[in-house]
Amino acid sequence: MAERLIELREVTKSYGRVFALGGVNLHVDRGEVVGLIGDNGAGKSTLIKILAGVVKPTSGDILVRGQKVHNWNGARSRDAGIETVFQDRALAVQQTIVRNIFMGREIAGGLGFLRVRKEHSEAERLMREIGFTSKVFTPDSIVGQLSGGERQGVAIARAIYNKADLIVLDEPTTALSLTETEKVFRFVRAVRASGRSILFIGHNIHHVHDIADRFVVLDRGRVALKADKAEMETAEKLIAFMEHVAHPKGISSFDPSAAVLEVRQ
Amino acid sequence: MTATTETGAEQRHPNASPFRRFLINNRAALGTLAVFVVMMAIFVVANPRVFLAWPLYSSVLVTLPVALFLVVPLVFVVTVGEIDLSFPATMGFSAWIFALLVQAGIDPFIAIIGGVVTGVVLGAGVGAIVVYAGLSSLIATLGMNYMLRGLIMIITEGKSIALLGLRDSTAYQIFSSSLAGIPVQIFWALAFVVFSAFLYNRHRFGARVHAVGDNPDSAAQMGIDVRRIRIATFMYMGLGAAFAGVFSVMINFTWWPTTGDGYLLPALASVFVGGTPAWGGIGTVAGGAIGALIISFIQSGIISAGLTGFYLQFFNGLIIVLALLGHRWNQARYR
Numbered sequence A: 001m002a003e004r005l006i007e008l009r010e011v012t013k014s015y016g017r018v019f020a021l022g023g024v025n026l027h028v029d030r031g032e033v034v035g036l037i038g039d040n041g042a043g044k045s046t047l048i049k050i051l052a053g054v055v056k057p058t059s060g061d062i063l064v065r066g067q068k069v070h071n072w073n074g075a076r077s078r079d080a081g082i083e084t085v086f087q088d089r090a091l092a093v094q095q096t097i098v099r100n101i102f103m104g105r106e107i108a109g110g111l112g113f114l115r116v117r118k119e120h121s122e123a124e125r126l127m128r129e130i131g132f133t134s135k136v137f138t139p140d141s142i143v144g145q146l147s148g149g150e151r152q153g154v155a156i157a158r159a160i161y162n163k164a165d166l167i168v169l170d171e172p173t174t175a176l177s178l179t180e181t182e183k184v185f186r187f188v189r190a191v192r193a194s195g196r197s198i199l200f201i202g203h204n205i206h207h208v209h210d211i212a213d214r215f216v217v218l219d220r221g222r223v224a225l226k227a228d229k230a231e232m233e234t235a236e237k238l239i240a241f242m243e244h245v246a247h248p249k250g251i252s253s254f255d256p257s258a259a260v261l262e263v264r265q
Numbered sequence B: 001m002t003a004t005t006e007t008g009a010e011q012r013h014p015n016a017s018p019f020r021r022f023l024i025n026n027r028a029a030l031g032t033l034a035v036f037v038v039m040m041a042i043f044v045v046a047n048p049r050v051f052l053a054w055p056l057y058s059s060v061l062v063t064l065p066v067a068l069f070l071v072v073p074l075v076f077v078v079t080v081g082e083i084d085l086s087f088p089a090t091m092g093f094s095a096w097i098f099a100l101l102v103q104a105g106i107d108p109f110i111a112i113i114g115g116v117v118t119g120v121v122l123g124a125g126v127g128a129i130v131v132y133a134g135l136s137s138l139i140a141t142l143g144m145n146y147m148l149r150g151l152i153m154i155i156t157e158g159k160s161i162a163l164l165g166l167r168d169s170t171a172y173q174i175f176s177s178s179l180a181g182i183p184v185q186i187f188w189a190l191a192f193v194v195f196s197a198f199l200y201n202r203h204r205f206g207a208r209v210h211a212v213g214d215n216p217d218s219a220a221q222m223g224i225d226v227r228r229i230r231i232a233t234f235m236y237m238g239l240g241a242a243f244a245g246v247f248s249v250m251i252n253f254t255w256w257p258t259t260g261d262g263y264l265l266p267a268l269a270s271v272f273v274g275g276t277p278a279w280g281g282i283g284t285v286a287g288g289a290i291g292a293l294i295i296s297f298i299q300s301g302i303i304s305a306g307l308t309g310f311y312l313q314f315f316n317g318l319i320i321v322l323a324l325l326g327h328r329w330n331q332a333r334y335r
């Protein structure tokens, strides 16, 4: 069995009286692409923010490579090899591309002074690597001058800098053109090919089905389905399940008993 | 504000030439420099007797260093998205500790350290109150300013401390004498400006100050300890205020309980005249320093020209408004 990179056990999160997550179990193994899907407000972003250490869970455990972690926070999450492209992209728009890519982990000498040239060339390399290049912008361009897709490219370039073991992408293809989406997919496949893992959140089930090896469906803060690609051969089957989750008594042609998957909670 | 991200075609190719990039990266500071040059030209034409004579420049060189120690750290505070109105009292308080130590016969070098530590500690205190209690720094630091100043007044009963013996000390020779007719404190102040500019533009700390001021949520998501960075800028402000206080005591050989009071508005004005916008995330240390130069020249120039304080107010206000209009036109706010 592949190495278990990260695992969440019975994680809950409440915002006051709103329960965003109610006891979620989730794991990601080395070298796999996990697709996380669910309706708006299902708790997907909350889940990955807990993973990224920027939101504290109300209860539950986080395990990194089998070891339970304590005092989990943003810096530790990054140190543990988790990079996150947040849904809101988390960019500082008045700063340059370089400053955004190296935000929070500047390349600096012993006294903390920046190695500006190194950062510049690294930024250029990263942008090239993921195919987000243009004659129009350079690493010194202000992010506020970039288009939405270009900003997304900056956020992704930032996520791959560390050669992280797990890259979490929260709706990376939303608002992207077909070509740009294809670039993101190529990037995801390249990451998996290099033996690293991706947690991919998306609303386009076809996209997620296309790219992921395994699916986790969140419904109102609970895991409604965990299934391998083998069990969900077609996107249609996944969509049918999603519809069933949304309208349990409804019009869906999906018969949950016909496909006894690892259905939890 | 309805800034647009639409910029001129020249900005779409920022790599065109190193010179052009320099212009674009430093346009706020260069704009401030232009304001300064135009202002000086007008002054010289209007009153060559005063503005072409040395005494004016000599008096600017005495007052400017103190202002620089205040304006430059304030650029950090504004960039991180906060404001500090407590620096005049911090300056007075640190200078007070310095004066007390010197009065007690302690070596001035050690007294300087005492003053500086006081400033940094006060800055940390002010910063911690603002950051941990989540207060509006505008109001909270204003309150701290009154509180600290009031404390000084209560304890000293408004009495000043004269330190005539300071003149013979080595510390005075190093920090406050004059070299070929030029007051040496300007060199110390310039060194501070240059160091701060590197800290601001080329250091991890400066990069994080920018990030936090630009988008604190993103900075936190990227693992930056936002609160620590905010408090650190208040500490840097305290450091600068302490230097300003110590230098002002060494210049005057006297500590007054009001030391620092007059700097609140000029220092604030210098930051914004210098081209640092009030919204945080960007700014310019060099511009702030030139802003301090502008304000110093207005103050000394009006007085040397024999005009009354009414003119001083008018010109101060005029320059501030004109400079802000200039910068407004010069820089777009990205969102």
Ligand SMILES: Nc1ncnc2c1ncn2[C@@H]1O[C@H](COP(=O)(O)OP(=O)(O)OP(=O)(O)O)[C@@H](O)[C@H]1O
Residues within 6 Å of the ligand: A015, A018, A019, A020, A038, A039, A040, A041, A042, A043, A044, A045, A046, A047, A087
């Ligand atoms: N900071 C917050 N304070 C209060 N409630 C919150 C907060 N963040 C999220 N929530 C609530 O938690 C629930 C889950 O939100 P979350 O952002 O995780 O959903 P999501 O699955 O990512 O949705 P989407 O697909 O729209 O991005 C929502 O009901 C949301 O209103």
Ligand SMILES: [Mg+2]
Residues within 6 Å of the ligand: A044, A045, A046, A087, A170
């Ligand atoms: Mg979301």
